Amino acid sequence: MVFLAFAILYGHSARAEEPIRIRFSHVVAEGTPKGQAALAFKREAEKRLGTKVRVEVYPNGTLFSDADEMAALLGGKVEILAPSLSKFEPYTKKLRVFDLPFLFDGVRAIDRFQNGPAGLALLGAMTDRGIRGLAFLHNGMKQMIATRPLRRPENLRGLAVRLQDSDVIEAQFRALGANPVRLDFARVGEAVEKGAVEAQENTWSNIASQGFHKRQRHVTETNHAPLEYLMVTSTRFWDSLPALVRLNLEVVLTKITLDNADLAAELNDQDRRRIQKDGAEIIRLSQGELALWRQAMEPVWRRFEPEIGKDLIDAALAANTR
Numbered sequence: 187m188v189f190l191a192f193a194i195l196y197g198h199s200a201r202a203e204e205p206i207r208i209r210f211s212h213v214v215a216e217g218t219p220k221g222q223a224a225l226a227f228k229r230e231a232e233k234r235l236g237t238k239v240r241v242e243v244y245p246n247g248t249l250f251s252d253a254d255e256m257a258a259l260l261g262g263k264v265e266i267l268a269p270s271l272s273k274f275e276p277y278t279k280k281l282r283v284f285d286l287p288f289l290f291d292g293v294r295a296i297d298r299f300q301n302g303p304a305g306l307a308l309l310g311a312m313t314d315r316g317i318r319g320l321a322f323l324h325n326g327m328k329q330m331i332a333t334r335p336l337r338r339p340e341n342l343r344g345l346a347v348r349l350q351d352s353d354v355i356e357a358q359f360r361a362l363g364a365n366p367v368r369l370d371f372a373r374v375g376e377a378v379e380k381g382a383v384e385a386q387e388n389t390w391s392n393i394a395s396q397g398f399h400k401r402q403r404h405v406t407e408t409n410h411a412p413l414e415y416l417m418v419t420s421t422r423f424w425d426s427l428p429a430l431v432r433l434n435l436e437v438v439l440t441k442i443t444l445d446n447a448d449l450a451a452e453l454n455d456q457d458r459r460r461i462q463k464d465g466a467e468i469i470r471l472s473q474g475e476l477a478l479w480r481q482a483m484e485p486v487w488r489r490f491e492p493e494i495g496k497d498l499i500d501a502a503l504a505a506n507t508r
């Protein structure tokens with residue numbers, strides 16, 4: 187009987203002698219907050235579960251790119267991804283709340299929102315599509331970067347601006363009179379190099395790790411929206427795991443999420459300094475200048491409120507003020 191219970195928990199059988207293969211694919215460099223979280227997940231999972239699991243981490247889009255990774259997850263070709271929340275638009279409109287410009291005051295507010303009831307419910311927003319949210323991860327707040335100084339929102343008018351595949355972000359840049367160009371992350375470096383995009387938004391960490399600031403020499407510190415990730419797996423893979431393996435992975439997820447919060451802030455600070463040291467101009471905005479960016483971008487909220495839900499937007503706003 188005891189053996190039977192043990193066997194059920196561990197999924198003990200001839201098949202279970204083989205380690206469970208967990209492929210974790212992502213599109214950024216290993217030194218970034220997400221790159222480090224993926225390596226920490228491997229380290230901690232293998233420490234806790236020994237030979238029961240083997241985690242393989244594929245950074246820099248070496249296994250799948252933005253365009254094909256979700257299909258690969260649903261097709262059982264990879265077990266874990268951590269796309270930026272903007273990339274879930276085809277699966278749920280709820281996560282669009284994170285793309286609304288100037289909604290969150292900063293990463294601490296995002297933490298409060300994600301750990302409150304409204305944020306936690308978002309982990310399950312895609313289960314009907316076969317996607318299970320495991321844990322949120324931070325990168326940091328996005329800045330603007332361009333081939334010319336962007337001090338006022340109208341400085342973006344007419345510029346080709348790279349963006350993620352997101353209707354909200356496209357609306358944000360259209361509100362500023364820019365020409366939005368949707369591009370997979372893996373293709374941005376080449377587009378910057380060739381001058382095909384003149385501006386973009388990203389975190390200090392993604393800018394520095396890709397060296398975007400070596401071509402686009404002006405970074406405007408707008409902190410206008412977060413770059414957040416959701417670690418996801420397929421419900422099929424997750425439900426197939428022995429209960430004890432799932433339980434241990436949940437413990438690992440809690441640990442790496444907590445560690446990621448501090449590390450992400452530290453890495454972004456370091457990369458901000460690195461960008462400055464490399465001679466790029468960092469434009470700090472006065473409160474008045476920042477208010478102009480906010481005014482220009484905020485109308486986007488109204489357009490997306492019906493899909494996102496007023497309740498969710500209000501819960502996000504409430505996280506700012508505690």
Ligand code: SIN
Binds near residue numbers: 325370413
């Ligand atoms: C990422 O950090 O995963 C990429 C974000 C982007 O496409 O800008």
